[in-house]
Amino acid sequence: xxxxxxxxxxxxxxxxxxxxxxxxxxxxxxxxxxxxxxxxxxxxxxxxxxxxxxxxxxxxxxxxxxxxxxxxxxxxxxxxxxxxxxxxxxxxxxxxxxxxxxxxxxxxxxxxxxxxxxxxxxxxxxxxxxxxxxxxx
Amino acid sequence: xxxxxxxxxxxxxxxxxxxxxxxxxxxxxxxxxxxxxxxxxxxxxxxxxxxxxxxxxxxxxxxxxxxxxxxxxxxxxxxxxxxxxxxxxxxxxxxxxxxxxxxxxxxxxxxxxxxxxxxxxxxxxxxxxxxxxxxxxxxxxxxxxxxxxxxxxxxxxxxxxxxxxxxxxxxxxxxxxxxxxxxxxxxxxxxxxxxxxxxxxxxxxxxxxxxxxxxxxxxxxxxxxxxxxxxxxxxxxxxxxxxxxxxxxxxxxxxxxxxxxxxxxxxxxxxxxxxxxxxxxxxxxxxxxxxxxxxxxxxxxxxxxxxxxxxxxxxxxxxxxxxxxxxxxxxxxxxxxxxxxxxxxxxxxxxxxxxxxxxxxxxxxxxxxxxxxxxxxxxxxxxxxxxxxxxxxxxxxxxxxxxxxxxxxxxxxxxxxxxxxxxxxxxxxxxxxxxxxxxxxxxxxxxxxxxxxxxxxxxxxxxxxxxxxxxxxxxxxxxxxxxxxxxxxxxxxxxxxxxxxxxxxxxxxxxxxxxxxxxxxxxxxxxxxxxxxxxxxxxxxxxxxxxxxxxxxxxxxxxxxxxxxxxxxxxxxxxxxxxxxxxxxxxxxxxxxxxxxxxxxxxxxxxxxxxxxxxxxxxxxxxxxxxxxxxxxxxxxxxxxxxxxxxxxxxxxxxxxxxxxxxxxxxxxxxxxxxxxxxxxxxxxxxxxxxxxxxxxxxxxxxxxxxxxxxxxxxxxxxxxxxxxxxxxxxxxxxxxxxxxxxxx
Amino acid sequence: xxxxxxxxxxxxxxxxxxxxxxxxxxxxxxxxxxxxxxxxxxxxxxxxxxxxxxxxxxxxxxxxxxxxxxxxxxxxxxxxxxxxxxxxxxxx
Numbered sequence: 001x002x003x004x005x006x007x008x009x010x011x012x013x014x015x016x017x018x019x020x021x022x023x024x025x026x027x028x029x030x031x032x033x034x035x036x037x038x039x040x041x042x043x044x045x046x047x048x049x050x051x052x053x054x055x056x057x058x059x060x061x062x063x064x065x066x067x068x069x070x071x072x073x074x075x076x077x078x079x080x081x082x083x084x085x086x087x088x089x090x091x092x093x094x095x096x097x098x099x100x101x102x103x104x105x106x107x108x109x110x111x112x113x114x115x116x117x118x119x120x121x122x123x124x125x126x127x128x129x130x131x132x133x134x135x136x137x
Numbered sequence: 138x139x140x141x142x143x144x145x146x147x148x149x150x151x152x153x154x155x156x157x158x159x160x161x162x163x164x165x166x167x168x169x170x171x172x173x174x175x176x177x178x179x180x181x182x183x184x185x186x187x188x189x190x191x192x193x194x195x196x197x198x199x200x201x202x203x204x205x206x207x208x209x210x211x212x213x214x215x216x217x218x219x220x221x222x223x224x225x226x227x228x229x230x231x232x233x234x235x236x237x238x239x240x241x242x243x244x245x246x247x248x249x250x251x252x253x254x255x256x257x258x259x260x261x262x263x264x265x266x267x268x269x270x271x272x273x274x275x276x277x278x279x280x281x282x283x284x285x286x287x288x289x290x291x292x293x294x295x296x297x298x299x300x301x302x303x304x305x306x307x308x309x310x311x312x313x314x315x316x317x318x319x320x321x322x323x324x325x326x327x328x329x330x331x332x333x334x335x336x337x338x339x340x341x342x343x344x345x346x347x348x349x350x351x352x353x354x355x356x357x358x359x360x361x362x363x364x365x366x367x368x369x370x371x372x373x374x375x376x377x378x379x380x381x382x383x384x385x386x387x388x389x390x391x392x393x394x395x396x397x398x399x400x401x402x403x404x405x406x407x408x409x410x411x412x413x414x415x416x417x418x419x420x421x422x423x424x425x426x427x428x429x430x431x432x433x434x435x436x437x438x439x440x441x442x443x444x445x446x447x448x449x450x451x452x453x454x455x456x457x458x459x460x461x462x463x464x465x466x467x468x469x470x471x472x473x474x475x476x477x478x479x480x481x482x483x484x485x486x487x488x489x490x491x492x493x494x495x496x497x498x499x500x501x502x503x504x505x506x507x508x509x510x511x512x513x514x515x516x517x518x519x520x521x522x523x524x525x526x527x528x529x530x531x532x533x534x535x536x537x538x539x540x541x542x543x544x545x546x547x548x549x550x551x552x553x554x555x556x557x558x559x560x561x562x563x564x565x566x567x568x569x570x571x572x573x574x575x576x577x578x579x580x581x582x583x584x585x586x587x588x589x590x591x592x593x594x595x596x597x598x599x600x601x602x603x604x605x606x607x608x609x610x611x612x613x614x615x616x617x618x619x620x621x622x623x624x625x626x627x628x629x630x631x632x633x634x635x636x637x638x639x640x641x642x643x644x645x646x647x648x649x650x651x652x653x654x655x656x657x658x659x660x661x662x663x664x665x666x667x668x669x670x671x672x673x674x675x676x677x678x679x680x681x682x683x684x685x686x687x688x689x690x691x692x693x694x695x696x697x698x699x700x701x702x703x704x705x706x707x708x709x710x711x712x713x714x715x716x717x718x719x720x721x722x723x724x725x726x727x728x729x730x731x732x733x734x735x736x737x738x739x740x741x742x743x744x745x746x747x748x749x750x751x752x753x754x755x756x757x758x759x760x761x762x763x764x765x766x767x768x769x770x771x772x773x774x775x776x777x778x779x780x781x782x783x784x785x786x787x788x789x790x791x792x793x794x795x796x797x798x799x800x801x802x803x804x805x806x807x808x809x810x811x812x813x814x815x816x817x818x819x820x821x822x823x824x825x826x827x828x829x830x831x832x833x834x835x836x837x838x839x840x841x842x843x844x845x846x847x848x849x850x851x852x853x854x855x856x857x858x859x860x861x862x863x864x865x866x867x868x869x870x871x872x873x874x875x876x877x878x879x880x881x882x
Numbered sequence: 883x884x885x886x887x888x889x890x891x892x893x894x895x896x897x898x899x900x901x902x903x904x905x906x907x908x909x910x911x912x913x914x915x916x917x918x919x920x921x922x923x924x925x926x927x928x929x930x931x932x933x934x935x936x937x938x939x940x941x942x943x944x945x946x947x948x949x950x951x952x953x954x955x956x957x958x959x960x961x962x963x964x965x966x967x968x969x970x971x972x973x974x
Contacts, residue, residue, distance in 0.1 A: 064764045093299060103523070122299065159902075185898075
């Protein structure tokens, strides 16, 4: 086989592999991802579907249970809130007033958090006004 | 002093603008004095930024709360080391650090290349000054570190206790050093493109060390983050595929591809478009990484809040991308390959595959990280991907990468024949497969991915070992040295090669550690009372007894109250180790809470009980059930509240301390149930060990000073031989040798 | 803005102007200097070429380059080295 032809075959093979990888990536990212929502979005949530909920832990709503924690998540700038029942590791920075990310599934009137999916955002590093947030909490 | 600091930053911006003009004017009009002036502008900015940064640091160390940033990120009770580091824990302080590091590294490279690259360097200077101008503009117009506090501030907010860890403080300077150092090959690449010098390898040679240093520092920064996460956070993992983690990994991946790929351009004049694309992408990804951390665009545990910096960064990155693509297309003629790929079984092909794998990995990480934004742009709803998605693609790609790193150093150039393939690969392949078979016999076979990684890792180690062995043999044949001496001189005289081989070994060890600790760990979350035990991964963890302590700062005020436990770990009845995990509670500044209760609504950190070992780590974190303490806390609040305000402050402080001590005693006497996270994880230490080997190898590869008397003599011999071949001696047989030492002095 | 700050800033600005304009004021940009730099660049290229020759020899001795390939590569690299030497001679 002539070298030029060999090179072209190689190029086509490499490009095809790249395209296949890209297609696989895109396809699985669509199916494997969960919708990122805020509590107000969850008013129209469907049961059994997995959502990635972001919001603030509502003051006074935290209750420790035997294997996890129950709390309410409210909109970052708003009042809509939803109850979450979570089992698993609770991150160190977790407390009321903090922003959290948790994967949840609707079950009846409450949202069940996926095990070990709770992430608490590291507070105060680059927030504009630490004193302001102190007064809020 | 804040005014001076502000002025220094404004001057930096002005000087940057002047420097860009001077460099470009000088190089286009052929007026070298203007080019020199432009270079001096870089030195000047380094000096101005050093001054500004010093002012900021001094303000922190003196706890000068007239500076707003000091008031919000430090306090008089913060230890000195963390006061200094708190300077860059803020948005504006970290931008200042970035600018300062950029100006210092830029000054260094321009000083070192001041006599070379005369056509390229002015453009590189202009690009670097452009970066400096951008960051200076951010600091002057949007996020100033020299803003003044609104009123008189008696005490600052203090540094978040989660950040009070040495590696957390070194982590940002390391990362920023990596990012800013990658700006240098980027700038020189732009210069080389503009001046059509991309074909030659000169611009690569001069900036190669900086690319390597960038890779080195960025790698350290990433590793420190992982290590901190593992040993300080109550989660027990070291990597979460968090957007900010990914953002720092992206330029590291393309940077790794770059430092490998340039070897092919140097040796065979191939892969020029790859190299230029990789270096430009790495520079852009570094800026992207810097942007992602502080923009709040993606949901991340490192959520640094939405900020006003998003739009300027996006515009800047857009300009960089457009300029890069435009220049590459414009100069594509100069980027033609000098040679062609002869065979898929050749070192050139392996390096090309290496590029492909690393770029594929970068693409996967990029896609997964930005998917929420892409999805939102395409479908209107934001979507998020979890770690399993990343693992699915990156595990096979990493396996291929490790395999390539074992084949690459050993495979022949141009075309590997069957005979030299046999000679080079027989031993490593056989050794790896034998190990694989042994591991399957030991039951590792039910985790195929981990098994594959162990086999590949073994392949790399044996293959590199063989290289060292052969190299020593060559040296001994040349000089008759004994093996240890031969090893030392071999490495010393081929630093890039053998340093690089060491890096491969380190990466193999690291990935073996990752594979083992991911596939074979055992983690349990249990609630235990004193006396209870749990079985985890073949060990028995027993909660022996509770502990509590109160930590005061140096000047007597209360820093934190800690509730802990003593946990004994046994295997087959024998005591292996005793762990002491703790949870520490820091005072909240919220005055609406009771004086005792305030401690339990502030920051909380975990002290991990960790016993690391070569074979496995034993890891424990605990959280006491705060709810059970609530009645005692409420009691303390009531009792204390009754007397507060009625007594002199010193007495009050003493009573508060007594109340807390009572609480601590009560905790030990009547402990509530505590939740434990217990993990046994094999070979985690291999990750840190592998990282150390990687960085050692990197240092060796970077080490300057390949000139020494022996080498000069050898060169003189070569010169004579070449001259002999030419058929005549150069003007005076000693001219060349004398000329070399003359030019070098 | 207090007097001390103003003074410091003035001094800094003065220093900047002096440092940045010095090369412009120094009229004697020696062409000779440029020649010496070009020479140094060529010397660096020569060193790099010699490094490549040694690397190729190392590759051959450790089995990554066949004897024929090494001979061809060595010849090519030495030819390139000769070019650089010629350029150095011409520069002088």
